[in-house]
C-alpha cells in the first residue's frame with residue numbers, strides 16, 4: 001500500500017520563546033479533502049510550512065509520502081502559499097508554463113497546458129495580460145492554476161479563498177471541488193467555515209497552536225451548543241425555562257435565546273409550556289452551525305490555556321513565597 005501523503009507526529013515550533021505549534025499530530029490519507037481551520041494565529045501556516053520542510057520543527061517528525069520533506073516529493077505536491085506572489089512582468093500563460101516547466105514539462109507542452117487551463121477556468125482574456133495588470137481575484141486564480149498545472153497528487157492550499165469577492169470565491173471553490181472529484185488529496189486552510197462545510201470530508205481545527213478537533217463535519221456539529229428561540233407574553237416564561245437552560249439571553253424583540261442543557265429536549269419543553277398554560281408566540285429550535293461549534297471548541301482551548309498559565313503563575317508565586325520564607 002502507498003504511504004499516506006502526510007504524517008505529522010508530535011510536531012512543535014516556537015518563535016522567540018512563543019510556542020506557535022504545540023505537539024501537533026495528524027495523518028492525511030490519500031483521496032481525503034481536509035479543511036484546516038482555526039482563528040488568526042492558531043498555527044496553521046506554521047504547520048503547513050513544517051509539513052513542506054520550509055521550516056524545521058523544534059521537535060516531532062514530518063513524513064511526506066513516507067519520507068522526510070525534500071525535493072523527491074515536490075513534483076507530487078501543488079502548493080499555494082499564503083503570501084501571494086507572481087512575477088509582475090510575466091503574463092498569466094507564462095506564469096503557469098513557468099511552473100509546469102519547473103516540474104519537468106517541455107516548453108511547447110507547458111504553454112499548451114497553460115492555455116488550456118486558462119480557457120477551462122474562464123481566464124482566456126488574461127492569457128497575455130501581465131500579472132501586474134490583473135485584478136486580485138484574477139491573479140489569485142492564476143497562482144492557483146500555476147500550483148496545480150503539473151497535475152500533482154497532493155494539494156496544500158494556504159488560505160485559497162482569502163481576499164476574494166464572493167463570485168471569485170465560488171470560482172475557486174469550483175476549481176477545488178473539481179480537483180477533489182479527480183481523487184486528489186487536498187488540505188486547505190481557511191477561516192471561513194462555509195467553504196469547509198461544502199468541500200470537506202474531514203476537518204482539523206487548530207486553536208492556540210494545538211489540534212482542538214479532528215473529525216467529520218457531523219461530529220463537529222454535535223459539539224455546538226443547541227439553542228432554542230422562544231417567546232411568550234406571559235412573564236413566567238423565563239423562570240419556567242431555567243431548568244432546561246445553560247444560559248438565557250433576552251432579545252430586543254422580546255424573545256429569549258435559550259442555550260439548552262445537554263439533556264433538554266425541545267419537544268419536552270413545548271409540552272411543559274402547554275402543561276403550565278404558558279402560551280407561546282415563538283418556538284424555534286435552532287440548527288447548530290459549524291461556526292458555533294468552532295467558537296465553542298476554540299473557546300474551550302483558549303480557556304484551558306488561560307487556566308494553565310494561571311496555574312503556572314500561581315505555582316510560581318507559591319515557589320517565590322516559599323523561597324522568601326526560607
Ligand SMILES: Nc1ncnc2c1ncn2[C@@H]1O[C@H](COP(=O)(O)OP(=O)(O)OP(=O)(O)O)[C@@H](O)[C@H]1O
Nearest residue numbers: 015016019020038039040041042043044045046047
Ligand atoms: N516567522 C515567525 N516569526 C515569529 N513569529 C511567528 C512567525 N511565524 C508565525 N509566527 C507566530 O506564530 C503564531 C502562529 O502563526 P501562524 O501564521 O502559523 O497562524 P495561522 O493560523 O496561519 O494564522 P493566520 O490565519 O492569521 O495566517 C502567531 O502568533 C504568529 O505571530
